[in-house]
Amino acid sequence: MLTHLINGISLGSIYAIIALGYTMVYGIAKMLNFAHGDVIMVGSYASFCFMMYKNVPVPLALLLSIVICTVLGITIERLAYKPLRSATSLAVLITAIGMSYFLQNLALIIWKADPKWYPDIFKDTAAIEIGGAVVKPVAIVSILVNLLIMITLTLFTNRTRMGKAMRAVSEDKGAATLMGINVNSTISITFAIGSGLAAIAGFLLCTTYSRLEPTTGSMPGIKAFTAAVFGGIGSIPGAMIGGILLGIIEILARAYLSSELADAIVFGVLIIVLLFKPNGLLGKKIREKV
Amino acid sequence: MKTVLKCENLHVYYGSIHAIKGVSFEVGEGEIVTLIGANGAGKSTTLNTVGGLLRPREGSVEFEGKSILGVAPHKVVSQGMALCPEGRRVFAQLSVRENLEMGAYTRPASEIPGTLQTVYEHFPRLKEREAQMAGTLSGGEQQMLAMGRALMSKPRLLMLDEPSMGLAPILVDQIFDIIRALNKAGTTILLVEQNAQMALSIADRAYVLETGRIVNSGTGKDLLNDDSVRKAYLGG
Known part of the structure; x- marks a missing residue:
């Protein structure tokens, strides 16, 4: 039971890191970036190629994949979303879905359809025992990395000038412009952070499950999006809680109920939660005095 | 002139x-x-x-x-120049202090405490509510915050x-007194x-x-x- 719980938190931590990308972009740009999952896939291929074909050391490969995803995120925003800044949200949504298929098919051309097997970088580290539960090292690493990211991001948005400006832009772009905040560059930075995190998530995901193919990012992407909605989209702690709960539910459902139905159960829980709390667990609905 | x-x-x-x-x-x-x-x-x-x-x-x-x-x-x-927009448009989920900091976004951080002091002198109420979320302020306080925020850029x-939109008459008088005072202090x-x-x-x-x-x-x-x-x- 404890093993499953820790594995659930670990998987949930990866979902949480991905969910941050959705939730931050939604908070600032008020759009759902459905290509986010595929940025994870591109990041995973990037770190895979550096490690396997160029013999780049693991930390450097991860760093390079973060850089690549950051640039990719900014580029996607500039080319595909920025021109639609004043378009209807439906047009932006369709563009995001199109971008998702574009990245998947680009990956299909470059890396072909047959799956690659991501190296187990912790194969020389023994499994870790916690209170009778035996878990893989990557599980613990995922949890710690997620915690570190959450703390850093919370400090960033609450304490730094840039972070406060981001919160201002997410509330009122016009008023933020009047303050002298460059809304476009704030949106770019948000995409950059989200995409950089996607590279980290991809690295952890592929280290956990090893299988890497052009559609690798789509299912975790959708689940992380679910986690973001579950926790309350736009909320950073919401992404964290939503992600971890989703991971735990998925692993427990797979272990005790049915591995075939695990995903159905996950989405079923989402539907039930949204019936009772339409804004998610920590959804923002502060009453404003006018 | x-x-x-x-x-x-x-x-x-x-x-x-x-x-x-x-x-x-x-x-x-x-x-x-x-x-x-x-x-x-x-x-x-x-x-x-x-x-x-x-x-x-x-x-x-x-x-x-x-x-x-x-x-x-x-x-x-x-x-x-600074524009204090219609409907106040304060950042509801930022604190009063953070709203004011946003007003000084384009200015060096070292100059902020001094200007903050001046703004608090015009609007003592904002000082009292410094740590409160702007969305929880009353309409009059939000108007003061919106004006204070605009002043943080030290506009000429x-x-x-x-x-005065949506404010009780007594608050309208107060806001107009402040406008006059700001003008006397040299702001066009x-x-x-x-x-x-x-x-x-x-x-x-x-x-x-x-x-x-x-x-x-x-x-x-x-x-x-x-x-x-x-x-x-x-x-x-």
Whole structure:
């Protein structure tokens, strides 16, 4: 039971890191970036190629994949979303879905359809025992990395000038412009952070499950999006809680109920939660005095 | 008197709607100038155009002798003018203090404490509520915050869009006292108001806008006694 719980938190931590990308972009740009999952896939291929074909050391490969995803995120925003800044949200949504298929098919051309097997970088580290539960090292690493990211991001948005400006832009772009905040560059930075995190998530995901193919990012992407909605989209702690709960539910459902139905159960829980709390667990609905 | 702001022959459109039809006006250094007019007359549109949020299709806007039309909207504030928008638009989920910090976004961090001190002197209430989320403030407090936030950029020209909107009469008096005090302290004021009585009573000069055109202008006092203005805006 404890093993499953820790594995659930670990998987949930990866979902949480991905969910941050959705939730931050939604908070600032008020759009759902459905290509986010595929940025994870591109990041995973990037770190895979550096490690396997160029013999780049693991930390450097991860760093390079973060850089690549950051640039990719900014580029996607500039080319595909920025021109639609004043378009209807439906047009932006369709563009995001199109971008998702574009990245998947680009990956299909470059890396072909047959799956690659991501190296187990912790194969020389023994499994870790916690209170009778035996878990893989990557599980613990995922949890710690997620915690570190959450703390850093919370400090960033609450304490730094840039972070406060981001919160201002997410509330009122016009008023933020009047303050002298460059809304476009704030949106770019948000995409950059989200995409950089996607590279980290991809690295952890592929280290956990090893299988890497052009559609690798789509299912975790959708689940992380679910986690973001579950926790309350736009909320950073919401992404964290939503992600971890989703991971735990998925692993427990797979272990005790049915591995075939695990995903159905996950989405079923989402539907039930949204019936009772339409804004998610920590959804923002502060009453404003006018 | 030095001219701070000079708008000439402004034409502004929303899509195909011609909202401002050749508006020209000036604001001199140290003045309080007001634009009055009914709902939809184009007062806010004019102000938003000066503030850089809207682009005129024709005409010019000069601030201290330099055109601001080529300046990116987020760079207008660093030129030395600040717009306090209609409906206050404070950042509800930021604290009072953080809202004020955002007002000084373009200025070096070392200068913020001094300006913050000055703003708190004008609005002691904001000091009391420093750590509170702006969304939890009352309407009057939010108006004070919006004005304080605009002042944080140390503007030479402060533009106020409907500062009295939705406020109780006693608060309106208070806000107008503060506007006068800010002006005495050296800030030039461009004020847009539906409350013509109040606006005219503190203004050095005023312009009357009707459906996108300036139809009348003069000193605040003259317009207060002008028959057509009295009929249209002051309830006879």
